Amino acid sequence: MDKQQTLAAERRNKAILSVVLAAICILWVLPVVAVVINSFKLNTFVKTDTFALPTSESWAGMANFVKGMTFGNYPFKSSVLYSVVITVLSTGLILVFCSMAAWYIARVDSLFCKALYFLCVFSMVVPFQMVMFTLSKTADVLKLNTPWTIPIVYLGFGAGLAIFMFVGFVKSIPLEIEEAAAIDGCGPVRTFFSVVLPMLKPTLISVGILEIMWVWNDYLLPVLVLDINKYRTIPIHIQYLKGSYGTVDLGATMALILLSIIPVIIFYLACQKHIIKGVAAGAVKG
Amino acid sequence: MAEVSLRHIKKVYPNSERTSKKGLFGRKKADDGARKASSLRITDEGVLAVPDFNLDIADREFVVFVGPSGCGKSTTLRMIAGLEEITDGELYIDGKLMNDVAPKDRDIAMVFQSYALYPHMTVRDNLAFPLKLRKMDKQTIDAKVNEAAETLGITEFLDRKPKALSGGQRQRVAIGRAIVREPKVLLMDEPLSNLDAKLRNQMRAEIIKLRKRIDSTFIYVTHDQTEAMTLGDRIVIMKDGEVQQVGTPQEVFEHPSNLFVAGFIGVPQMNFFDAELVRDGNAYSVHVGDAIVVPSAEKQARLAAQDVASQSITLGIRPEHISLASGDAATLVGTVDVSEMMGSSVHVHLDSLGQDVIVIVPTTEIEGPYQDHFFAGAKVEYAFGGNVIHMFSKDEQGTNLEF
Ligand SMILES: Nc1ncnc2c1ncn2[C@@H]1O[C@H](COP(=O)(O)OP(=O)(O)OP(=O)(O)O)[C@@H](O)[C@H]1O
Ligand SMILES: [Mg+2]
Numbered sequence: 001m002d003k004q005q006t007l008a009a010e011r012r013n014k015a016i017l018s019v020v021l022a023a024i025c026i027l028w029v030l031p032v033v034a035v036v037i038n039s040f041k042l043n044t045f046v047k048t049d050t051f052a053l054p055t056s057e058s059w060a061g062m063a064n065f066v067k068g069m070t071f072g073n074y075p076f077k078s079s080v081l082y083s084v085v086i087t088v089l090s091t092g093l094i095l096v097f098c099s100m101a102a103w104y105i106a107r108v109d110s111l112f113c114k115a116l117y118f119l120c121v122f123s124m125v126v127p128f129q130m131v132m133f134t135l136s137k138t139a140d141v142l143k144l145n146t147p148w149t150i151p152i153v154y155l156g157f158g159a160g161l162a163i164f165m166f167v168g169f170v171k172s173i174p175l176e177i178e179e180a181a182a183i184d185g186c187g188p189v190r191t192f193f194s195v196v197l198p199m200l201k202p203t204l205i206s207v208g209i210l211e212i213m214w215v216w217n218d219y220l221l222p223v224l225v226l227d228i229n230k231y232r233t234i235p236i237h238i239q240y241l242k243g244s245y246g247t248v249d250l251g252a253t254m255a256l257i258l259l260s261i262i263p264v265i266i267f268y269l270a271c272q273k274h275i276i277k278g279v280a281a282g283a284v285k286g
Numbered sequence: 287m288a289e290v291s292l293r294h295i296k297k298v299y300p301n302s303e304r305t306s307k308k309g310l311f312g313r314k315k316a317d318d319g320a321r322k323a324s325s326l327r328i329t330d331e332g333v334l335a336v337p338d339f340n341l342d343i344a345d346r347e348f349v350v351f352v353g354p355s356g357c358g359k360s361t362t363l364r365m366i367a368g369l370e371e372i373t374d375g376e377l378y379i380d381g382k383l384m385n386d387v388a389p390k391d392r393d394i395a396m397v398f399q400s401y402a403l404y405p406h407m408t409v410r411d412n413l414a415f416p417l418k419l420r421k422m423d424k425q426t427i428d429a430k431v432n433e434a435a436e437t438l439g440i441t442e443f444l445d446r447k448p449k450a451l452s453g454g455q456r457q458r459v460a461i462g463r464a465i466v467r468e469p470k471v472l473l474m475d476e477p478l479s480n481l482d483a484k485l486r487n488q489m490r491a492e493i494i495k496l497r498k499r500i501d502s503t504f505i506y507v508t509h510d511q512t513e514a515m516t517l518g519d520r521i522v523i524m525k526d527g528e529v530q531q532v533g534t535p536q537e538v539f540e541h542p543s544n545l546f547v548a549g550f551i552g553v554p555q556m557n558f559f560d561a562e563l564v565r566d567g568n569a570y571s572v573h574v575g576d577a578i579v580v581p582s583a584e585k586q587a588r589l590a591a592q593d594v595a596s597q598s599i600t601l602g603i604r605p606e607h608i609s610l611a612s613g614d615a616a617t618l619v620g621t622v623d624v625s626e627m628m629g630s631s632v633h634v635h636l637d638s639l640g641q642d643v644i645v646i647v648p649t650t651e652i653e654g655p656y657q658d659h660f661f662a663g664a665k666v667e668y669a670f671g672g673n674v675i676h677m678f679s680k681d682e683q684g685t686n687l688e689f
Contacts, residue, residue: 174400176400177402177404177405179367179396179398179402180396180403180463182368182369182388182390183367183368183369183389183390183394184390184395184415184416184419184463185390185416185420186419187388187390194415195404198404198406198407199405199406
């Protein structure tokens with residue numbers, strides 16, 4: 001086969017690949033598009049013309065948003081507050097504790113650390129459904145059932161992935177830099193915060209994004225652990241839109257779903273540059 | 287300002303995967319192929335990297351540890367730095383026992399082969415970091431940073447991050463970070479080995495200048511004998527963790543204590559011949575090939591003082607001490623293999639007495655093109671005097687018989 005032919009074949013393959021990937025992309029984006037379109041449609045049109053763009057007849061304007069937020073007897077702003085509190089606290093805890101733990105695991109060569117590491121990796125493959133019932137009991141007993149304490153539960157569930165990623169990255173940092181810090185006058189704590197943590201920035205951002213998306217969207221854990229009458233997060237609030245009214249108000253539901261994904265998308269776009277670098281940095285050297 | 291004494295220092299890397307908790311958390315190092323290949327003594331406890339190291343380093347002295355890869359130079363240096371636990375023995379800096387003192391409290395600084403700059407800080411912050419940790423006020427820090435930057439010619443890079451610098455510039459920053467603190471002892475582990483040949487020569491000259499300016503004691507590790515010879519006040523030559531010889535560059539060059547040192551110091555390498563040492567009363571002679579060389583009176587006296595008997599020896603002569611003389615008493619004959627033009631001299635490789643012998647011939651002594659004299663297959667007569675020969679025992683150590 002001569003060169004030109006291979007090149008042509010390559011180009012053809014690329015074209016096929018593009019088409020396939022484009023199709024997958026569309027499938028992926030379709031639900032989001034549906035949410036966006038339908039959040040501006042009157043409830044009755046959501047079921048009948050799901051994928052049609054809003055017409056003058058079906059246009060609901062902001063009505064769905066207003067309805068969704070004022071619906072039922074639970075204030076939407078409390079839901080937002082609790083969602084934010086839980087997400088920020090959980091992610092913060094995970095980043096701080098897991099990066100420290102990962103540094104120790106990566107740098108100390110002991111059986112204990114090996115065991116800890118494999119425990120963390122193992123925890124990633126245990127499905128949540130396997131532990132959720134015992135968890136809700138335990139959480140009640142330990143008073144982990146408020147928005148202020150549930151981040152500790154999230155820390156436990158998030159630690160596996162976070163430590164796995166941090167360890168991979170820490171191992172790629174040359175030890176000499178930390179030794180230089182030790183000679184320059186840092187103790188272990190100083191070394192961590194002044195030298196290691198700044199170098200971990202790309203991984204901090206990628207782990208941060210993953211954890212934020214997970215905690216923000218999580219429904220099952222808060223619903224099982226929190227006292228639903230007192231504390232609702234946004235996903236729970238959305239769920240209750242239908243429970244409280246007999247029929248499902250799909251328009252309002254879509255509107256709230258749209259509201260809840262906007263912050264995540266903004267955050268993701270803002271940090272996108274770092275997440276790709278970070279994921280690669282952690283993964284390749286793992 | 288600081289004397290450093292090492293007394294019976296020993297280092298065993300433990301067998302188990304758990305390394306000692308020292309400094310930060312102890313260090314971890316994957317043992318690659320090269321490490322496994324080196325001739326290590328593996329005992330029940332682990333890898334014996336340094337069995338028994340003794341050395342007294344004077345204040346402001348410049349000591350160079352030199353030796354082949356894996357001989358324990360870095361290990362010894364890291365023990366002085368406190369990055370590696372000392373298995374046994376005592377380390378004193380300024381008369382104070384340092385075995386259990388944290389690296390940051392030893393008042394030392396270290397330059398790493400890989401530079402080990404803080405990648406997230408600008409050059410200025412890199413230099414200022416050790417000073418900030420010592421809680422100096424801002425003005426003093428600025429003054430010291432600027433002074434160090436000026437000394438090393440890195441003022442224009444002060445606001446760049448390390449990744450925007452070339453290797454040589456990074457190395458300057460690394461040295462700068464070590465000297466701003468004016469440490470008692472400045473440790474350097476192969477600081478120039480990542481640089482190209484030209485830059486290395488230039489940096490070597492700068493290190494010589496630098497040491498005149500600052501009052502620190504220098505301990506410098508290298509595997510390059512040229513660096514060792516040019517930089518060191520004293521050279522410590524190591525092999526397999528053991529010190530082979532300690533001395534000034536001139537001493538180790540002129541009086542190597544054994545075969546290893548003789549072969550390691552000097553380029554091109556010393557020539558070695560199988561020879562016979564013959565003793566007749568207090569008079570000695572060396573029979574090599576058909577020639578008989580009479581050691582200088584001084585050497586004979588030393589041999590007699592050691593009561594050295596007649597025996598087979600390894601005879602060593604440096605290439606620069608061989609002359610192309612004819613009519614001399616002790617003449618040997620060789621056939622030219624290759625000749626290399628080095629500019630001021632020609633390195634002639636001879637096949638003589640069944641081995642490769644290198645002779646350095648200054649260009650000034652050659653008439654016309656050197657190929658006319660030293661073409662492949664040409665017969666060459668050479669000779670050496672009795673004052674430049676080195677006599678080593680035939681046993682494994684190959685000790686110099688004059689000692
Ligand atoms: N962490 C370790 N665990 C086990 N053995 C080690 C460890 N570090 C070094 N060694 C061994 O100790 C010996 C001395 O190593 P060291 O690093 O001091 O050599 P070196 O003289 O600095 O060599 P190079 O010129 O290659 O840097 C080596 O043979 C090495 O295999
Ligand atoms: Mg080394």
